[in-house]
Amino acid sequence: MSDSYLVISRKYRPKSLDELIGQSLLVSSLRSCLDTKKVPHAFLFHGIRGVGKTTVARILARCLSCVGQDGLTDLTSHPCGVCRSCVSIDRDQHMDIMEFDAASRTGVDDIREIIDSTQYSPVLGRYKIFIIDEVHMLSKSAFNALLKTLEEPPPHVKFIFATTEMHKIPETVLSRCMIFPLRPISFDALSSYLIDVALREGFTLEDGAARVICEESGGSMRDALSLLEQSMMLTSDDKAIASKMVLEMLGSVPSPAIEALWDLILSAKPKESLAKIEEFMKGGADPIMLYKSLQNSLYKLITQRIKGEKGNTSITNLLYIWQILLQQAENLRNAHFPEYVLSATVIILAMTASFQNIEEMMINKKDQKPQPRADESNEVVDNILSKFPGAIAAEVE
Numbered sequence: 001m002s003d004s005y006l007v008i009s010r011k012y013r014p015k016s017l018d019e020l021i022g023q024s025l026l027v028s029s030l031r032s033c034l035d036t037k038k039v040p041h042a043f044l045f046h047g048i049r050g051v052g053k054t055t056v057a058r059i060l061a062r063c064l065s066c067v068g069q070d071g072l073t074d075l076t077s078h079p080c081g082v083c084r085s086c087v088s089i090d091r092d093q094h095m096d097i098m099e100f101d102a103a104s105r106t107g108v109d110d111i112r113e114i115i116d117s118t119q120y121s122p123v124l125g126r127y128k129i130f131i132i133d134e135v136h137m138l139s140k141s142a143f144n145a146l147l148k149t150l151e152e153p154p155p156h157v158k159f160i161f162a163t164t165e166m167h168k169i170p171e172t173v174l175s176r177c178m179i180f181p182l183r184p185i186s187f188d189a190l191s192s193y194l195i196d197v198a199l200r201e202g203f204t205l206e207d208g209a210a211r212v213i214c215e216e217s218g219g220s221m222r223d224a225l226s227l228l229e230q231s232m233m234l235t236s237d238d239k240a241i242a243s244k245m246v247l248e249m250l251g252s253v254p255s256p257a258i259e260a261l262w263d264l265i266l267s268a269k270p271k272e273s274l275a276k277i278e279e280f281m282k283g284g285a286d287p288i289m290l291y292k293s294l295q296n297s298l299y300k301l302i303t304q305r306i307k308g309e310k311g312n313t314s315i316t317n318l319l320y321i322w323q324i325l326l327q328q329a330e331n332l333r334n335a336h337f338p339e340y341v342l343s344a345t346v347i348i349l350a351m352t353a354s355f356q357n358i359e360e361m362m363i364n365k366k367d368q369k370p371q372p373r374a375d376e377s378n379e380v381v382d383n384i385l386s387k388f389p390g391a392i393a394a395e396v397e
């Protein structure tokens with residue numbers, strides 16, 4: 001690997017609004033702002049990690065700073081890429097564009113430094129632009145100090161904020177920003193893009209493999225590209241990325257195997273369900289990945305059931321099982337041995353599935369007891385439910 005090696009997420013980082021994937025609403029809003037020259041003095045981009053907030057902030061800084069080949073062009077939604085400003089931005093050397101990471105510079109002194117520099121005119125471009133990443137991490141006093149400048153900013157100053165946690169930003173600051181949400185990228189758009197990037201790198205990415213990467217990334221471009229890059233490193237001479245390879249890399253198992261496990265759980269077979277989960281883990285599956293796959297698969301089952309497509313389990317029971325799965329997520333993440341939590345969860349789910357109708361039980365809690373299958377012990381079920389948060393109402397006096 002040479003010194004000039006660039007990770008794929010940096011190599012393919014978009015430099016213009018046209019190159020942004022899966023953010024069409026954001027792109028048209030920004031274009032409208034720029035083309036009508038109605039540019040606010042503070043922008044806020046929010047969304048999950050790796051979805052492109054900092055990338056958009058830099059593209060916007062480029063749009064605001066480009067002066068065109070003739071050096072006279074006004075701000076634009078189509079920066080030229082060759083003017084002094086555009087070239088300086090490409091080299092990360094633009095003197096008027098300053099990037100701060102609020103995660104490491106949270107204090108009021110850091111913000112005062114920014115505020116002091118706003119009084120000087122830009123050197124190269126038309127604006128001094130302050131990009132503040134993870135802005136929600138600023139301290140209360142830092143926000144207060146920033147607020148005064150946000151209320152009456154000098155005309156040559158623009159702020160671009162990015163955050164994953166908008167709810168932590170004071171209302172007084174939010175009300176002075178134009179807010180742009182970045183959505184998780186749709187699986188279809190992300191999948192096509194990954195297949196295209198793989199091709200450009202000389203690899204073939206199977207549709208199924210792309211799908212697995214998309215699901216694991218949850219719509220985050222950076223995570224998806226990083227997983228694609230890891231997959232590329234595992235390929236042999238044929239440079240083909242198959243879904244089996246990606247699943248093994250992630251410590252997951254194929255969807256049909258997960259569906260087969262749900263068949264066992266919903267048929268109220270705790271012993272067989274436990275054997276299946278142990279078999280997965282002996283094969284190298286990761287408990288956290290298995291949990292995610294179980295959750296994704298159950299979501300599909302519920303939607304299929306609501307559409308009346310397939311399945312015998314009542315929607316109420318499926319939703320109750322969904323709730324149990326969600327409640328166990330926290331336990332799983334904090335556990336020293338997540339494989340035990342997962343195994344116990346699967347047993348609880350299979351035992352819960354043995355109840356005839358949870359809704360009826362909850363309504364007639366005084367008269368009706370849970371109806372476990374004949375081959376299960378009441379005592380074991382009662383014991384598990386008594387330890388479980390939100391245990392069946394029938395057991396509560």
Ligand SMILES: [Zn+2]
Pocket residue numbers: 065066067068069079080081082083084085086087
């Ligand atoms: Zn330019």
